[in-house]
Amino acid sequence: MSSTMMIGQYIPGSSVVHRLDPRTKIAIIFFFVVIVFFANSVMSYGLLTLFAVGSAFATRIKVRYILKGLKPVWFLIAFTFLLHLFVTREGEVIATVLGWDLYREAVIQGATISLRFFLLIMVTSLLTLTTTPIEITDAIEHLLGPLKKVRFPVHELALMMSISLRFIPTLMQETEKISKAQASRGVDFRTGSFKDRIKAIIPLLVPLFVSAFKRAEELAMAMEARGYKGGEGRTKLRELQVGRMDYMISGLFLLLAIGLFFTRN
Amino acid sequence: MDITFKNVSYTYQPNSPFEYKALHDLSFHIDSGSFVAIIGHTGSGKSTLIQHLNGLVQPTEGSVTIGPYQLLADEKNKKLRELREKVGVVFQYPEHQLFEETVEKDIAFGPANFGVNETEIDNRTKEAIKAVRLDESMLARSPFDLSGGQMRRVAIAGVLAMNPEVLVLDEPTAGLDPRGQKEIMNMFSRLHQEKQLTTVLVTHSMEDALAYADHVIILNHGEVYQEGAPIELFKQKESLQAVQLDVPEVIEFITKVSDKFDVHHSYHGQSITELAKELAQLVKGGHDHE
Numbered sequence: 001m002s003s004t005m006m007i008g009q010y011i012p013g014s015s016v017v018h019r020l021d022p023r024t025k026i027a028i029i030f031f032f033v034v035i036v037f038f039a040n041s042v043m044s045y046g047l048l049t050l051f052a053v054g055s056a057f058a059t060r061i062k063v064r065y066i067l068k069g070l071k072p073v074w075f076l077i078a079f080t081f082l083l084h085l086f087v088t089r090e091g092e093v094i095a096t097v098l099g100w101d102l103y104r105e106a107v108i109q110g111a112t113i114s115l116r117f118f119l120l121i122m123v124t125s126l127l128t129l130t131t132t133p134i135e136i137t138d139a140i141e142h143l144l145g146p147l148k149k150v151r152f153p154v155h156e157l158a159l160m161m162s163i164s165l166r167f168i169p170t171l172m173q174e175t176e177k178i179s180k181a182q183a184s185r186g187v188d189f190r191t192g193s194f195k196d197r198i199k200a201i202i203p204l205l206v207p208l209f210v211s212a213f214k215r216a217e218e219l220a221m222a223m224e225a226r227g228y229k230g231g232e233g234r235t236k237l238r239e240l241q242v243g244r245m246d247y248m249i250s251g252l253f254l255l256l257a258i259g260l261f262f263t264r265n
Numbered sequence: 266m267d268i269t270f271k272n273v274s275y276t277y278q279p280n281s282p283f284e285y286k287a288l289h290d291l292s293f294h295i296d297s298g299s300f301v302a303i304i305g306h307t308g309s310g311k312s313t314l315i316q317h318l319n320g321l322v323q324p325t326e327g328s329v330t331i332g333p334y335q336l337l338a339d340e341k342n343k344k345l346r347e348l349r350e351k352v353g354v355v356f357q358y359p360e361h362q363l364f365e366e367t368v369e370k371d372i373a374f375g376p377a378n379f380g381v382n383e384t385e386i387d388n389r390t391k392e393a394i395k396a397v398r399l400d401e402s403m404l405a406r407s408p409f410d411l412s413g414g415q416m417r418r419v420a421i422a423g424v425l426a427m428n429p430e431v432l433v434l435d436e437p438t439a440g441l442d443p444r445g446q447k448e449i450m451n452m453f454s455r456l457h458q459e460k461q462l463t464t465v466l467v468t469h470s471m472e473d474a475l476a477y478a479d480h481v482i483i484l485n486h487g488e489v490y491q492e493g494a495p496i497e498l499f500k501q502k503e504s505l506q507a508v509q510l511d512v513p514e515v516i517e518f519i520t521k522v523s524d525k526f527d528v529h530h531s532y533h534g535q536s537i538t539e540l541a542k543e544l545a546q547l548v549k550g551g552h553d554h555e
Contacts, residue, residue, distance in 0.1 A: 011282050065282060174361075180321050181362040184354040185423065186346065186378030203374070206364035210409070 009069070010132050015060040016245065017130045022139035024246040025127055028253050032123055035257055036116050043263035045115060051256050052119050052126075059130050066122075066129065073121050077114045084110030133165035138240060155231025163219070171212065178207050266332030266351065266430055266463055268295040268318065273327035275313055275487075287313040288487040290327070295480070297332075300457055300464045302474035302495070305484035306509045311467045312357075314484070315433050318465065319352040320345045331431065350379045353429030357436050359420035360413065368394070368411075368419050369404040375427040386426075393422035396456060398448070414445045421449075425456070431463045432456070438473070450477060471513040475499055476536075483508065496532060515540055 012018075017025070032051070039045050056066055084106055091104035127136070141158035148154050179189060182203045189200050275288040287310045295301050305311050316322045317329045320336055329336040334348045342348070353375075356362070365371035372390045381389070394401060397418040403411070408419050421437070434453060438446035454477050457464045468474055474481050475495045483490040483498065485508040491498055499505070500520075502512050512520075515537055519530050528547065535543065 062282070068281075177356070178362055180316065181354075181356045181359065183321060184319055184349055184352075184356070185362075185375040185427070186349060188346070188378075203362075203364045207361055210364075211361060 009128070011061055011065075011129055013060055013130065015058060015130070016249075017055060017059040017126065019245065020130075020249060021240055021242050021246045022131050022135040023142055023240060024242065024250060025131060026136070026139050026143060028250065029123055029127055031253070031257065033120055035260055036119055038264065039116075039260060041263055041265045044260050045112065047256060047259055047263060048119055049115070051253075052123050055126055056122065059126060061129055066125070069125055069129070070121060073117075077117050080117055081110040081114040084113060134162055134238075137162040137165065138236070138238065142240060155234075159231075167212075167215070170215075171208070174211055175204065175208060179204050267297045267330070268332075268431070268463065268465075269330040270294075270314075270317070271328045271330070273317065273324045273329055275310075275317070275322065276325045279325065286487065288324075291487065291489060292327075293482055293489055293492060295463065295465065297463050298461055299480055300454075300466070300478050301480045301482060302466045302468055302478035303482045303484060304468060304471070304474055304510065305490070306469075308486075309484040309508075310487035311484055312435060313487075315354065315435055315465065315467055318431065318433050319349045319354055321354075346379070350427055351429055352431040352433060353424040353427050354433040355421055355424050355435065355437050357439055358417075359424070359437075360408075360416035362423075363408040363416060363420055366407060367404065368406055368408050371408055371419060372404075372423045372426050375423055379427065389426045389428065390422075393426040394419075396425055397422045397452065414441060417441065417445075417449070429462070431465070433465045433467075435467045436469065437466075438468075438470070453477070471499065471511055472515070475513045475516070483510065 032048075036048060039048055056063065059066075085102065086100070086106070088106035088109050089101075089103055090106070091108075093101045094104050094107070095102045131139075137158050140161070141154055144152070144154045144157070179187075182200075183189065185203075187200050187203055189197065189204075192200070270291050270293050273288055273291040274286065277283070277285045277287060291310075291314070303311050303314065313322070317324060317336065318331060320334075320342055323336055323341075324338050326338050328338070331348065331352060334342065334344055334351075336342055363371050365374060369390055372393055373386045376386045376389055390404065391401060394404060399415065399418050399422070403415070403419075408416055411419065417437075424432075432453070437453065438449050441449065450473055453464065453466070456462060466473070466478060478495050480492065481495045481498050482492040483505075490508055491501075491504065496516075499513055499516050502517075502520075505512055511517075515535065516532055518537070518540065519532055522528065522544065523530055530543070530547070
C-alpha cells in the first residue's frame with residue numbers, strides 16, 4: 001500500500017454522479033471543456049462555476065479530499081495567474097506594487113484564465129473520482145465505435161488502455177516492494193549526489209522490467225488459453241445502459257449551455 | 266539484539282478515504298538470541314510489523330527499540346543505515362530483488378552498500394553461497410539463468426552477506442516444493458544457532474512455528490492476540506480457530522489418538538513420520554502384552 005495518492009483516484013460511492021452512465025459523463029465533460037472557452041462575462045463564468053461546484057457536491061465525496069487531490073495543480077494555476085499579471089500590458093494602470101505597474105486587463109485576464117483552468121481540471125478529476133477505469137475504457141470504446149467503419153482498431157485500443165490501467169496499481173506495488181527490499185540492502189534513494197541517485201535506480205528498474213515482461217507473457221498466454229481472438233463478435237459482461245437519470249442530467253447540461261450563450265457579452 | 270515494541274500503532278494513508286489502521290497499540294518483547302515466530306491470517310499486520318524492524322516505516326504512535334536503536338513516532342532516526350546493516354530482512358519472494366549480471370555481484374551488493382572492503386566482501390560472498398548450499402561455481406553465472414529455488418537461495422545469500430545480527434524472514438518458504446521448504450528452514454535454524462542470531466520468522470505454517478520457534482506471537486487485526494511457547498499455544502484449539510488458525514497436524518493427531526485410545530502420548534518435536542513409528546511401536550508393544 002502506498003502512502004501517496006494519485007490525482008483523481010477512483011473513490012467508490014453510490015451518488016448520482018457515480019451511477020450516471022460513463023458515456024454521459026464523458027460527453028458532458030467533453031462539451032463542458034468546449035463551452036468553457038465561450039464564457040466571457042461574470043454571469044457566464046458564474047453559471048459554469050455553479051455547475052462544477054454543484055457536480056462536486058453531488059458526488060458526495062468530501063470537499064477537502066477533492067481539493068487535496070488538486071494540490072499538484074494549484075501551483076500551475078497560481079503560476080498562470082502571476083504570469084498574466086506581469087506580462088499583459090493593456091488597460092489602465094490600477095496600482096503600482098514595488099515599482100511594477102499593474103494593469104486592469106492583466107488582473108482580469110489572469111483571473112479568468114486561472115478560473116478556466118481550475119474548472120477544467122476540477123470537472124475532469126470528478127470523472128475519474130467517480131468512474132472506474134474499466135467503465136471509462138468501456139465508454140470510450142463505445143463512443144469511438146463509429147471509427148470501426150474506417151478500420152480504426154477501436155477494440156484493440158480500448159483493450160490496451162484497460163490492460164495498462166489494470167497494471168498501474170500492480171506496478172506501483174511492485175515498485176514499492178522492490179524499493180523496500182533494496183533499501184534493506186543499503187540502497188539510499190533519497191540522499192547523495194544526482195549521479196548516485198540515478199545509480200540507485202538501477203537495482204529498482206531491472207527487477208521491475210523483468211517482472212513486467214514476465215507478467216505480460218503470462219497474461220498473453222492466459223488470454224490465448226481462454227480463446228481470446230480480438231473484438232469480433234465478442235459480447236460484454238457489463239452492458240452500458242442509458243437511464244432516465246442520464247437524460248435528465250444531459251437536459252440540465254443543455255439548459256446550462258443555452259444559458260451560457262444568453263449571458264455572454 | 267533485544268527488540269521491544271511499546272504501544273506501537275501504524276496507519277496507512279492517514280486523513281484520506283483510504284485510511285487503514287494496520288497496527289493497534291502493539292506491545293511485546295523479543296529477547297536477544299531467540300527464535301520468534303509471528304503468525305496470523307492475511308491482513309493481521311505481520312508484514313507491516315516487520316517493516317518496523319529495520320526502519321522502513323516509522324510508527325504512527327509509540328516506539329520501537331532494536332538494540333541501541335530507537336524508532337519514534339515523530340522523530341527521524343539518523344542511524345537508519347547502521348540499523349539496516351544489523352537487521353537483515355528476507356522479504357517474501359526475495360528472488361524478485363535480484364538484478365546484477367552475476368550471482369557474485371548480487372550477493373556483494375548489500376555489503377558494498379554498507380562500505381565493507383573488497384577482501385572482506387569476497388570472503389563473505391563465498392561464505393554466504395556455502396551457507397545456502399549452492400556450489401561456488403554458481404558465482405559466475407547470471408542469476409536469471411537459475412531455477413526458482415536457486416534464485417531464492419542466492420537472494421537469501423545476499424542478505425546473509427550483510428552479516429546481520431537480527432534476521433527477519435517473511436514467509437521464506439512460500440512457493441517452494443516440500444523438500445526445498447524443509448532445506449531452507451533447516452538452514453535458517455542452523456544459522457540461528459551458529460551465529461547466535463535473533464531470528465524473527467513470519468509464517469503461515471503452524472508446523473514451522475512449532476518446529477523451529479521458541480516463542481510465538483499470534484497477531485489478529487493488528488493486535489497481539491496471544492503469545493507464549495509454541496507447544497502451549499498450539500494446544501488451545503478453540504482459541505486458535507477463533508482467529509482462523511489451525512492446530513499443527515502432529516499435535517492434532519496426538520490429541521485425537523490420546524482421546525480415542527486412552528493412551529498418553531506427548532509431543533516432543535517429532536515429525537509425522539516419526540510419530541507414526543512411535544505409535545506403531547506402541548501398538549506392537551500392546552500386542553506383546555496380550
